[in-house]
Amino acid sequence: MSGGWANTSCLFTDGVDQIFDYGNVANGPLIPLPRKSRNDGRALAGTSPEYITLLRPTGPSCIVSASHPKPRIVEIPMTELEQLQETIIACTKCPRLVPYREEVARTKRRMYMDWDYWGKPLPAYGDHQARLLLVGLAPAAHGGNRTGRMFTGDRSGDWVYGTLYKFGFSSSPDSQRRDDGLVLYDTFITAALRCAPPANKPLKEERLECLPYLIRELELMDTVRVVVALGKIAFDTYLTTFAPRGLALPKPLPKFGHLVTYALDGGVTLIGSYHPSQQNTQTGRLTHEMFDAVFAKAKELLDQPVAIKADSN
Ligand code: SF4
Numbered sequence: 043m044s045g046g047w048a049n050t051s052c053l054f055t056d057g058v059d060q061i062f063d064y065g066n067v068a069n070g071p072l073i074p075l076p077r078k079s080r081n082d083g084r085a086l087a088g089t090s091p092e093y094i095t096l097l098r099p100t101g102p103s104c105i106v107s108a109s110h111p112k113p114r115i116v117e118i119p120m121t122e123l124e125q126l127q128e129t130i131i132a133c134t135k136c137p138r139l140v141p142y143r144e145e146v147a148r149t150k151r152r153m154y155m156d157w158d159y160w161g162k163p164l165p166a167y168g169d170h171q172a173r174l175l176l177v178g179l180a181p182a183a184h185g186g187n188r189t190g191r192m193f194t195g196d197r198s199g200d201w202v203y204g205t206l207y208k209f210g211f212s213s214s215p216d217s218q219r220r221d222d223g224l225v226l227y228d229t230f231i232t233a234a235l236r237c238a239p240p241a242n243k244p245l246k247e248e249r250l251e252c253l254p255y256l257i258r259e260l261e262l263m264d265t266v267r268v269v270v271a272l273g274k275i276a277f278d279t280y281l282t283t284f285a286p287r288g289l290a291l292p293k294p295l296p297k298f299g300h301l302v303t304y305a306l307d308g309g310v311t312l313i314g315s316y317h318p319s320q321q322n323t324q325t326g327r328l329t330h331e332m333f334d335a336v337f338a339k340a341k342e343l344l345d346q347p348v349a350i351k352a353d354s355n
Contacts, residue, residue: 121170123263126262130255135252136248136251136252138245139235139248142240143161143163143187144161146159146161146187146238147160147187154184157189162190162237163236164181164191164192164233165236166231166233168226168229168230170263172229172230172263173228174269175230175266175269175270176229176232177234177271177272177280178193178198178202178231179235179242180234180239181235181238182196182238182242184196187238190220195218197323198319201330202217204216205330205336205337206226206337208334209334209337210341211226211228211229212225228344235248235249236255237252242319249275253282257283257286268311268313268344269310269313270315270337271298271313272316272318273316273319278298284306287308289307289308290307291306292306298314301336311343315328316328316333
């Protein structure tokens with residue numbers, strides 16, 4: 043087990059109706075969060091009357107006693123999904139992307155000179171039992187590659203979190219730093235590629251290299267019911283996960299388009315969306331109304347009762 047609680051970000055409860063993010067220091071600000079929130083892998087794993095267990099993808103986890111004034115840090119085994127994120131963060135498989143992401147982190151953009159760039163592959167983010175999954179393309183060089191969280195710290199993120207918030211999938215419309223306490227509700231965000239590619243253009247071999255991570259995440263997340271693919275590459279990459287997972291694809295194959303919807307094998311509905319890149323949003327190819335329609339559709343699908351198959355015996 044590592045570290046004392048004073049240098050560790052922990053959530054704890056006041057024992058009544060709120061959970062607080064204790065931040066990184068002993069006297070850090072208290073950020074109230076909804077009681078049943080799940081955050082960045084720090085999902086509530088148990089809610090016995092006295093203790094609430096909080097898991098995190100990295101570092102020590104916390105067991106918090108409602109009656110104890112300070113959180114206690116205990117070692118809790120990571121789930122397979124959390125272990126997978128650790129593996130991804132340490133990945134150095136792509137010979138072009140590793141030096142690129144590190145060089146960007148070293149040289150920085152002038153306006154972010156005071157940032158300690160993340161400069162590593164990005165872990166997926168959100169509720170590990172989510173029913174809604176977003177698949178993006180790849181981190182932006184000075185967005186996710188700087189902040190360390192999917193769609194955090196760039197214009198695309200403003201669109202994504204702004205819209206998630208509007209439809210009740212996020213605790214905040216604003217996502218600028220990975221330690222801001224933002225919570226995703228019933229939502230998990232991942233990407234086709236975990237490292238920032240030059241000019242936002244990954245090579246085919248890089249996409250193939252990263253694909254096993256997405257496949258494994260999907261295998262581990264059997265709660266997912268709706269997938270929103272942001273852009274054609276994300277859409278096509280998601281489809282390529284079907285055969286390795288033993289799932290069938292319809293013929294003809296689903297074709298990418300904005301707001302196209304396909305009910306697929308495994309009980310998942312795939313929705314296509316134009317990527318909220320500046321190229322699309324500044325040219326009007328993607329408007330807020332169009333993006334809203336995607337998440338309105340996702341919410342409508344999630345709100346539908348799940349059909350329970352009759353027992354054939
Ligand atoms: S893009 Fe994926 S496979 Fe390539 S180095 Fe990054 S995490 Fe590893």
